[in-house]
Amino acid sequence: MTDWRSSPFDPVDDDDKLKEECGVFGVVGVSSAANFTALGLHALQHRGQEAGGIVVHDPEQGFNSVRRFGYVRDNFTNQETMDMLPGPIGIGHVRYSTSGSKGATAIRDVQPFFGEFAMGGAAIAHNGNITNADALRRELIERGSIFQSSSDSECIIHLMARSLQRNIPERMKDALRRVEGAFSIVAMTRTKIIGVRDPLGVRPLVLGRVENTDGVGWVLSSETCALDIIGAEFIREIEPGEMVVISQKDGVTSHRPFEQKKSRFCIFEHVYFSRPDSILGGRSVYETRENIGRELAKEAPVDADLVCPVPDSGTPAAIGYSLESGIPYAMGIIRNQYMGRTFIEPSESIRNMGVRLKLNVNRALVRGKRIILVDDSVVRGTTSRKIKEMILDAGAAEVHFRIASPPTAWPCFYGVDTPQREKLLAATMSAEEMRTHLGVDSLKFISLDGLYRAVGEVGGRDPASPQYCDACFSGDYPVEPSDQVLKGFQLKAAE
Incomplete structure (x- = not known):
């Protein structure tokens, strides 16, 4: 990774980073749901930078929506747009697609999706990926459904429309019982x-x-950092398999529409996806990432002069590595904080500068030094090679990579934009072959057991019953990606 979160306009290798599909946010019982939602989506921008949307309801004007490409700050901060979104209840979505088309013709794929039902309208925003979406889509089309988007999330709306239940929450339960894969949903x-x-x-x-001028409001969000920006109190996580229905009148009611299963939360949320100031499972993401660095230092020590993060995603782990190893921490690479739309259409010569547009080596600091570079992951390796070349060009004596996750050898089918397996460096090379390919003095990844210890599992990973979803490292998919298997994807052979 070159950066904790990359802009969709970056000229850096776009296929050399994993991207979370999206973030969701919803609020009820406030004076202006659209303003709260825009702030929440701004805090969740790292989860999706391709597009965003907000749907609200006002008792006098009914449902209204705005969907746009680009950043929240560019689309939902002007008064004219916000005046189009009145009402005390609303939901929002930021997107980086893993399915569906991209480009100017794909506004139909931008969520939230809206549908009119016999008992009234409903909107839905989805984070995750439906692994049987192709089969559901074929079935629904054969039964007369007309799809407006290429997104797998629209299947939920059509399944709700075909339900015979008498209210929206019950129809949603019906629909989601047909769905396989991963989903965190906010609907209204x-x-x-x-x-x-x-x-x-x-x-x-x-x-x-x-708390607001209208009394008590309730918020749903992908992460706690979006609660902080609006001054909301964190109450709890929605539990796996739980549905909460919330109104200003009745407060929060909890339902259990699914068969209970053992939790398999995405472990990569701890490594990279979530903001470091968020709380996951009662744990500070920042502290977990620092622990990852400490475990990495125990597992993969090396004699060196400086520990340097690859900004910004490698920073907490690099601090942990430095603290555990006693090797000084230093900002050997400086990130340009103002990369963005300036380079939306760069010339070929500018594009060829690649990583240098975004990162610059602190030459005076690294010259003659043995450098440990700490990054969160290696996907295709192209960016890692360029960063190594920059460090050596600046006069470093040695370059040692330490990676705060195990080798990424398998694609994710649960809402993460992952290259095809044959493009993942760890799927085709051993650790030593990767080291040679990257041209570094040493390359070490944290072990899967070490990662589990860092997130609080003292005994490491239980191979018989893993505590997290770690399919991108282990090939152990908790839900079979049935659509992909039908397309020829080869699952890991049973051991």
Whole structure:
């Protein structure tokens, strides 16, 4: 990774980083749901930078929505747009697609999706990926459904429309019982917001409470950092397999529509996806990442002069590595904080500068030094090679890579944009072959057991019953990606 979160306009290798699909947010019982939602989405921007949308309901004007490409700050901060979104209840979504088309013709794929039902309208925003979406889509089309988007999430709306239940929450339960894969969902009716996590709890969703001029409001969000920005109190995480239905009148009611299963939360949320100032499973993400660095230092020590993070995603782990090893921490690479739309259409000569547009080596610091570079992961390796070349060009004596996750050898099918398996460096090379390919003096990854210890599992990973979803490292998929298998994807052979 070159950066904790990259802009969609970056000229850096776009295929050399994993991207979370999206973030979701919802609020009820506030004076202006759109303003709260825009702030929440701004805090969740790291989870999706391709597009965003907000749907609100006002008792006088009904449902209104705005969906746009680009950043929240560019689309939902002007008064003209916000005046189009009145009402005390709303939901929002930021997107980086793993399915569906991209480009100017794909506004239909931008969530939240909205549908009119016999008992009134409803909107839905989805974080995750439906692994049987192709089969569901074929079935629904054969039965007369007309799809407006290429997103797998739209299947949920059509399944709800075909349900015979008498209200929206019950129809949603019906629909989600047909769905396989990973989902954290925020939905809304005229008076309620609804939050649901899949039975394995792969993707995050939290509940918050906010005091405002209209009394008590309730918030649903992908991460706690979005509660902080609006001054909301974190109440708890929505539990795996739980549905909460929330209204200003009745507060929060909890339902259990699915068969209970053992939780398999995405472990990569701890490594990279979530903001370091968020709380996951009662644990500070920042502290967990520092612990990862400490474990990495225990597992993969090396004689060196400086520990340097690859900004910004490697920073907490690099601090942990430095503290554990006693090797000084230093900012050997400086990130340009103002990369963005300036380079939306760069010339070929500018594009060829690649990583240098975004990162610059602190030459005076690294010259003649043995450098440990700490990064969160290696995907295709192209960016890592360029960073290594920059460090050596600046006069470093040695370059040692330490990676704060195990080798990424398998694609994710649960809401993460992952290259095809044959493009993953760890899928085709051994650790030593990767070291040679990258041209570094040493390359070490944290072990899967070490990662589990860092996130609080003292005994490491239980191979018979893993505590997290770690399919991108282990090939152990907790839900079979049935659509991909039908397309020829080869699952890991049973050991």
